[in-house]
Amino acid sequence: DIQMTQSPSSVSASVGDRVTITCRASQGISSWLAWYQQKPGKAPKLLIYAASSLQSGVPSRFSGSGSGTDFTLTISSLQPEDFATYYCQQANSFPAFGQGTRLEIK
Amino acid sequence: EVQLVESGGGLVQPGRSLRLSCAASGFTFDDYAMHWVRQAPGKGLEWVSGISWNSGSIGYADSVKGRFTISRDNAKNSLYLQMNSLRAEDTALYYCAKDRSSSSFPVYFDYWGQGTLVTVSS
Numbered sequence: 001d002i003q004m005t006q007s008p009s010s011v012s013a014s015v016g017d018r019v020t021i022t023c024r025a026s027q028g029i030s031s032w033l034a035w036y037q038q039k040p041g042k043a044p045k046l047l048i049y050a051a052s053s054l055q056s057g058v059p060s061r062f063s064g065s066g067s068g069t070d071f072t073l074t075i076s077s078l079q080p081e082d083f084a085t086y087y088c089q090q091a092n093s094f095p096a097f098g099q100g101t102r103l104e105i106k
Numbered sequence: 107e108v109q110l111v112e113s114g115g116g117l118v119q120p121g122r123s124l125r126l127s128c129a130a131s132g133f134t135f136d137d138y139a140m141h142w143v144r145q146a147p148g149k150g151l152e153w154v155s156g157i158s159w160n161s162g163s164i165g166y167a168d169s170v171k172g173r174f175t176i177s178r179d180n181a182k183n184s185l186y187l188q189m190n191s192l193r194a195e196d197t198a199l200y201y202c203a204k205d206r207s208s209s210s211f212p213v214y215f216d217y218w219g220q221g222t223l224v225t226v227s228s
Contacts, residue, residue, distance in 0.1 A: 001168075032212045036151075043201055043218035044151065055216065087151055091212035093165055097151040 002026050002090050006098035012106040017078045021101045023071045023088035032091035035064055035073045038100075039084045048073065049091070078103075108132040108217045110202045115222030118192055126222055128185040128202030133217075136160070136180035139205035141215060142187050144198035144224075154200070155187065159208040170196075192226045199223050 003026040013019050023033065031051035036044040046055045048064035051071060061076040075082055083105050088098040114126040126142070141156040155166045155176040164176055175188040185202055200222050203215035 034214050036215075038151075043220055044215070045218075046214060046216045049206065049214040049216075050212070089151075089215075091214055093156075093163075093210045093213065094167070095153045095156075095213045097153070100150045 001094065002029060002092065002096055004088055004090055004096050004098040006086075006088055006101050008101060009099065010102040010104060012104045013078055014106045015078050015080055017106075019075045019078055019103065021073045021086055021088075021103075023066075023073070023098050025069045025071075025090055028068045029090045029092065031067045033064075033066070033071050034089045034091055035062075036087045036089065037082075037084045038087065044087065047086075108204065110204060110217060110219035112200065112202050112219045112222035115200065115224045117225045117227065119228050120193060120226055122192055123188070123190045124192060124224060126187040126189065126200055126202075126224070128219060130183045130185065130202075130204070133204070135178075135183040138208055139163075139210060139213070140178060140185045141203045141205060141213070142176065142185075143201045143203050143215065143218075144196075145201070145221075146195075146198040149198075152198075153213075156205070156210065156213060157185070158210050163210040165210065189224070192224075194226050197224060197226050 033051045035048040038044040052064045109131045111129045142154040173191045177186045202219040204217040206214040206216045
């Protein structure tokens with residue numbers, strides 16, 4: 001099974017900051033990776049698929065990059081509504097999520 | 107507007123069964139694969155099971171294989187999860203999730219329901 005590891009587990013940042021979250025796969029997954037945002041009490045929301053494709057309706061301050069085993073999610077200028085937990089997910093036939101990264105207000 | 111509404115959760119004793127349902131609307135249901143994803147209280151996301159548009163391809167997480175059965179009824183725009191031999195570790199919020207595609211690969215969840223809570227306890 002492919003394991004996904006995110007870092008950091010939590011990060012504190014301020015409105016306007018640039019934030020990067022990393023996800024590493026235990027074996028190569030090409031570009032088959034997604035990123036989700038989850039706010040407390042809400043269902044996850046798809047942000048990025050195929051490693052770097054922005055889901056419709058998602059603000060352009062969100063971007064994804066990487067291929068193979070190493071991937072990043074970048075938020076270029078944090079907005080108040082971006083404070084949430086973020087998950088990566090490998091997209092093969094038996095999908096698996098990372099453990100999550102909690103983005104908190106500094 | 108895409109809507110996914112789960113139902114069927116509740117409190118159940120270990121070893122018993124429960125059937126979850128997901129009613130879909132706002133899209134052509136039989137064009138897309140569908141999935142169940144769960145989240146234990148305070149924990150991360152775990153994919154449980156998925157089914158292709160025509161039920162021709164089905165997959166399960168190792169943690170539920172042999173105990174859970176996914177199915178769909180395209181005429182009723184509905185997805186189901188039959189859960190047998192339930193264990194305490196199956197306690198979670200169960201989400202119904204729509205796939206971006208019809209097939210079993212790649213798997214991206216572009217719409218989610220609000221979830222139905224399953225609690226397994228004596």
